[in-house]
Amino acid sequence: MIPSSFTYKRAGSAEEACDLAAEYGEDAKYLAGGHSLLPLMKLRLAAPEVLIDVGGLRGLSYLTDQGSHIAVGALTRHHDVQHSDLLARELPLLAHAAGQVGDPQIRHRGTIGGSIAHGDPASDLPAVLLALDATLVARGTDGSREIPIGEFFLGLFETALEPGELLTEIRVPKPGAGLRGWSFQKFTQRAIDWAIVGVAVQGGHVALVNMAGTPLRATAVEAALAGGASPAEAAARAAEGTSAASDIRATREYREHLARVLTSRALTEAASRAA
Amino acid sequence: MKVELTVNGKQITADVEDRMLLVHFLRDVADLTATNVACDTTSCGACTVLLDGESVKSCTVLAAQASGHDVTTVEGLASNGAMHPVQRAFHEQHGLQCGFCTPGMVMAIVSLLKENPHPTEEQVRTGLEGNLCRCTGYHNIVRAALAAAETAEVPS
Numbered sequence: 001m002i003p004s005s006f007t008y009k010r011a012g013s014a015e016e017a018c019d020l021a022a023e024y025g026e027d028a029k030y031l032a033g034g035h036s037l038l039p040l041m042k043l044r045l046a047a048p049e050v051l052i053d054v055g056g057l058r059g060l061s062y063l064t065d066q067g068s069h070i071a072v073g074a075l076t077r078h079h080d081v082q083h084s085d086l087l088a089r090e091l092p093l094l095a096h097a098a099g100q101v102g103d104p105q106i107r108h109r110g111t112i113g114g115s116i117a118h119g120d121p122a123s124d125l126p127a128v129l130l131a132l133d134a135t136l137v138a139r140g141t142d143g144s145r146e147i148p149i150g151e152f153f154l155g156l157f158e159t160a161l162e163p164g165e166l167l168t169e170i171r172v173p174k175p176g177a178g179l180r181g182w183s184f185q186k187f188t189q190r191a192i193d194w195a196i197v198g199v200a201v202q203g204g205h206v207a208l209v210n211m212a213g214t215p216l217r218a219t220a221v222e223a224a225l226a227g228g229a230s231p232a233e234a235a236a237r238a239a240e241g242t243s244a245a246s247d248i249r250a251t252r253e254y255r256e257h258l259a260r261v262l263t264s265r266a267l268t269e270a271a272s273r274a275a
Numbered sequence: 276m277k278v279e280l281t282v283n284g285k286q287i288t289a290d291v292e293d294r295m296l297l298v299h300f301l302r303d304v305a306d307l308t309a310t311n312v313a314c315d316t317t318s319c320g321a322c323t324v325l326l327d328g329e330s331v332k333s334c335t336v337l338a339a340q341a342s343g344h345d346v347t348t349v350e351g352l353a354s355n356g357a358m359h360p361v362q363r364a365f366h367e368q369h370g371l372q373c374g375f376c377t378p379g380m381v382m383a384i385v386s387l388l389k390e391n392p393h394p395t396e397e398q399v400r401t402g403l404e405g406n407l408c409r410c411t412g413y414h415n416i417v418r419a420a421l422a423a424a425e426t427a428e429v430p431s
Contacts, residue, residue: 001315001316002294002296002299003294004294005292005293005294006293006294007293008276008293008294008337008339010339031340034335034336034337034340035317035335038335038336038337039316039317039335042315042316051293051337053339053340055340079329102317102405103320103404103405103406104330104383104386104387104402104404104405105317105320105323105330105331105332105383105405106317106332106405108326108329108330108331108386109331109335109336191404191405192318192404192405
């Protein structure tokens with residue numbers, strides 16, 4: 001399978017990337033690791049006329065301790081997130097979940113920013129960063145702005161990024177005392193598949209993978225936990241407020257069942273790590 | 276567009292379509308046909324090569340993205356006529372049946388052992404989650420990876 005024709009441009013800096021995006025307008029797409037976009041292009045489900053390759057911008061690949069939060073460069077690869085000592089210490093949920101994305105070859109190419117900007121509700125990291133209450137930084141030709149992750153995912157493959165805006169950094173607050181319990185549960189049919197359903201838990205935050213057109217917080221579960229419910233009682237409410245699809249892999253009812261089961265497992269595991 | 280790749284230590288410059296995939300560059304331009312195209316959807320790992328020393332699926336990388344970088348295919352592993360330890364381990368442990376997945380399996384294991392020179396069996400099995408063997412000959416493939424790790428030095 002071969003993508004339809006396009007023009008390839010390699011950006012030498014974030015600034016140049018934004019200028020190229022402004023020049024080519026809506027015909028252009030940013031290319032990071034390419035492991036979401038290129039498969040869609042090979043299937044002709046996407047056909048941008050211009051690809052602006054930002055994958056080589058090593059200046060946007062970093063993990064730094066900023067005191068109250070960890071700053072993650074948008075072009076940091078899953079492999080580097082997975083193996084970061086800093087994250088193992090401060091944000092083990094993020095490091096662990098990055099190691100669950102695809103397979104080693106995919107993690108050598110795919111980036112955290114690419115995964116977020118792609119806006120696929122079946123991807124792992126969008127829900128993980130929702131549970132972690134991250135803030136995203138996007139750069140346009142007029143400068144940078146911050147976007148709370150809760151306002152970022154608007155629909156299937158649709159995000160709050162304006163045309164031409166480049167996601168440059170993800171800021172993840174360090175969980176406070178008493179909120180350090182975490183878990184990531186993912187159910188797949190094959191080892192490297194997308195989650196049929198996934199659940200990310202950090203402290204009292206619970207986020208769901210593939211239970212709606214966007215990743216979403218399980219607010220009914222969170223409210224039950226805040227009200228003193230047991231993990232089992234809270235998990236029973238995991239499908240409330242969701243709108244899971246039925247597709248070739250699973251029916252909506254099965255996904256709702258999985259959401260409850262996986263949430264129960266996640267809350268139990270997180271509680272065991274909270275001390 | 277003009278691309279310049281170093282493949283198995285040799286610099287190759289060519290004019291290719293912007294949309295050319297790395298695996299097609301390797302097979303059709305560099306004339307290195309050991310790297311197979313199988314699923315063509317980033318699933319099976321048959322097209323695995325090393326890009327700057329790390330395993331990637333070359334059906335999901337553009338030749339343009341690899342321009343300026345180093346690529347190693349299974350043809351580039353042997354040195355001075357001597358098999359790479361991973362190749363030798365496949366030979367000795369009978370790590371292949373039909374052989375179609377083998378180039379990708381070998382490259383994935385070379386990358387795995389570079390990152391983790393002494394993996395457990397479980398780490399080998401997890402590390403090969405991106406490579407499928409349709410003969411289901413996994414047992415001897417895992418055995419070969421563990422045998423290669425036993426040899427003193429596994430060069431990349």
